[in-house]
Amino acid sequence: MGRRPSSRVTIVDVASAAGVSVSTVSRVIREHVDVRSVTRTKVQAAIETLRYRPSSIARALVSGETRLLALLVSDITNPFYPQLAKSIEQEAAKAGYTVVICNTGDRIAETQRHLTRLLGQGLDGVIHAAVGRDEACVLSILGDHRRVIFINRPPVDDSVSCVVSDNFGGAVDLTRHLLSRGHRRIGFIGGPSFARNATDRLRGFKQAMSEVTDAVPFMVTAEFSKNSGTRVLKKWLDDDCGLTAVIAINDQVALGAMEVLIRRNLRMPADVALAGFDGTAIAASPVMGLTSVDQHIDEIGRRAVLLLLKQLGSERFVATRQVLPTKLLLRHSTEGDGRPRTRPARAKTGGARATRDVEP
Amino acid sequence: MGRRPSSRVTIVDVASAAGVSVSTVSRVIREHVDVRSVTRTKVQAAIETLRYRPSSIARALVSGETRLLALLVSDITNPFYPQLAKSIEQEAAKAGYTVVICNTGDRIAETQRHLTRLLGQGLDGVIHAAVGRDEACVLSILGDHRRVIFINRPPVDDSVSCVVSDNFGGAVDLTRHLLSRGHRRIGFIGGPSFARNATDRLRGFKQAMSEVTDAVPFMVTAEFSKNSGTRVLKKWLDDDCGLTAVIAINDQVALGAMEVLIRRNLRMPADVALAGFDGTAIAASPVMGLTSVDQHIDEIGRRAVLLLLKQLGSERFVATRQVLPTKLLLRHSTEGDGRPRTRPARAKTGGARATRDVEP
C-alpha cells in the first residue's frame, strides 16, 4: 500500500547511463565545481533523457535538510492569515522551500501535535504567526531557537527572533484619530491576554485615552473571532453605556461588531464609529469600509522567511527583533463628518437607473 | 548547514535500551500484533524515557509513503479556499496526513513547479481544487490517477475521481429565483472557459433563462477575481443596458461587483439585485448580505480526503464521481421586496441611541 512504482529513476540509473559513478552525478546535481564540463554535460544529458528527479527524501535522510517550513496560524479562515501565507509561500518557494500551514486554534495541544508530527517529517524551521500560551512549548519541542521566527504576535522570550508590527504605536494613532473626531466614550474589544499584539494594542489605547482628560475608556477581553465582536458589542449596546466609538482588536472582530450595528440599524460613524486592526482586504473594501491599522502583511511575511533562512544557514545565532511601523487607513466606518456616511444612507446623486433616497 | 543535531534518538538506541532488536521496536511502533505485551511495555517505556520519535523520512525512504498531501488552489486569499483547506486539513490530520497548500494562480507553470518539487519530497496524493488548463499536466506528472482527486471544478477526463457540486442545478435554482422575483434582464459574470464549474454554472443560467420567454440574458467571460466583478459591472452600468440583476461566478467576483454598486449609490436589490456562488462566510455576513449558492464546503473537503485515502490504500482503482447538491441561500442582495432593503437605508425603528433615517 502506498508504495510507489519501483520504476523510479535513481541516481544509479543516471550514473550508468552517463557512464560515470554515482558520486559524479551527485556532484553535478549539487553544482559542485570539481567536475569537468565534458562530464557535466554528459551527466546532464542523461538526467534529461531519463527525466531523473532527485529524491529529497533520500537527501534529507543523509543531509538532515528537508526544505520544509511550517507556518503556524491560529485560524486560516481569518483573512489576515491567507494574505500572510501567500507572501510567505512565495518568498519560500524562491529558495526552494515548501511551506505547510497549520491551524493551532490557539490551543497548546494542537501546536504540539503539529510540531511533533512535522519534526518527524524533518521540518527545517517554523514561522509562528500566533504565539500565545504555546510559546514555551514551541521552543522546547524545537530545541533550537535558530529555527523559529515569531511574527505578528511578539514573543515574551526575547532570545528568539521576531518580525512584528508596532502595535502600541498603531493603537495610539488610531485612538487619537477617534479622539480628534470628538469621540470621548470609546470601547476597546481586546484580545486574549496571552496574545502580546493584543496587549500592546490595549496599552496604546490606554495611553492615548489618558492623554485626554474627559476621555472615558471601555475595555473588555475577548477572543480573536467574529463572534467575540458580536457578543461584546451587543452587550455594550444593551447596557446603553453611551459609546460613540469602538475599536476591535482585529478586522475579524470588527466584522462581528459591524454586523450588530447593521442589524440594529445603527449608522457608522454617526451612531457608532468602528475601527479594526490588520488592514485586511475585506476591511479595505467599500462593502465593509472599515478604518483599520495596516500591518504591511506582505512585508512581514517576506522578512520572516528571509530571516529564518538566514538563521538556518548560519552557525552563530543572535536573535533579531524587527518592528515595522503601522499605517492608519481611514475609511467610512470612522471618517464621517457627523452626518450619516454609510453608503446607501447617503445616496443623493444616484447612479444609472437609481431611485433616489433623500435624507431626513 | 541545516544539519540537525547528531544527538537524534534512533530506533537502535531504543532497541538497546529495551534490550530487544530493532525489528521488535519497529513492530511495536507500527502496532504489529506479534509482540508479547511484556516486550511491548518494555519497548514503550524505553521510547518514553528516550523521548524517541520515529523519522518519517527514513520510513518514507523504505516504504514509499510520506503521508504528505497537496492541496492545490488557485488563490488562497479567496475565502472559499481557506474554508476548504481547513476541513481538508482536519480530516487529513485524523489519519496522520499533513497537507501542504499551493497556489497555482491558474497558471500551468505554477502547478508544474509545485508538483515536481513535492513529488521529490515524496508526495502521496493531490487534491486539486482548481483544475483548469493544467489538468493534463497534473495527470501526466503524477502518472497515477489513483493519487488525485479533483474537487470544486469538475475535470474533463472522467477516469479521475472528483467531488464537485451540482453547479448546473445551483445556477438554475438561483436564476429561477431571480426570475420569480420579476427580473428579466439578468447579467451573468462568468468565469474562464477552462474552469468547468464556471461553464456548468453558465449552462444552468442559460437553461433557466430560456424557460422564460421575455428573459434577456447578458453574459461575459471574466476571471475569478474581485477586480473582474468590478470591471464587468462598471462596464454594464456605463453601457446602461438596463440590467436589474447580476449573478457573479463566485462570491469574490460578487464582492467586486458590490463595490461598484455601493460606490455608485445603487441599492440592492431595488436598483440591481446581486448574487454569487460558493456560500462563503463573508457572503453570509449581513455586512455583505449576499445571496449565494452554497457549496457545502466542509463536506466536499471531508469527502475528498476520505476518497483519496481510500484510493491510496486499495490496489484496484475505479474512478468515483461524487456530485453534491447545492443550496440556495437568500440574503438582502436579492430578497428585497422592491423597496430598498440595504441596511442603513431601511433604518426605521433604530436601536439604542440611534438617530433615525426616514425613507422618502
Next chain:
DNA sequence: GTGAAAGCGCTAACAT
C-alpha cells in the same frame, strides 16, 4: 577530477 564504499534511520523479508 573521479570512483568506491560507508552509512543516514528505518522496514520487511527471512531466519530462528
Next chain:
DNA sequence: ATGTTAGCGCTTTCAC
C-alpha cells in the same frame, strides 16, 4: 515471538 540482514536513494569521506 523475536532477531538478523539487506536494502530504500542519496551524500560524503577517502582513495586513486
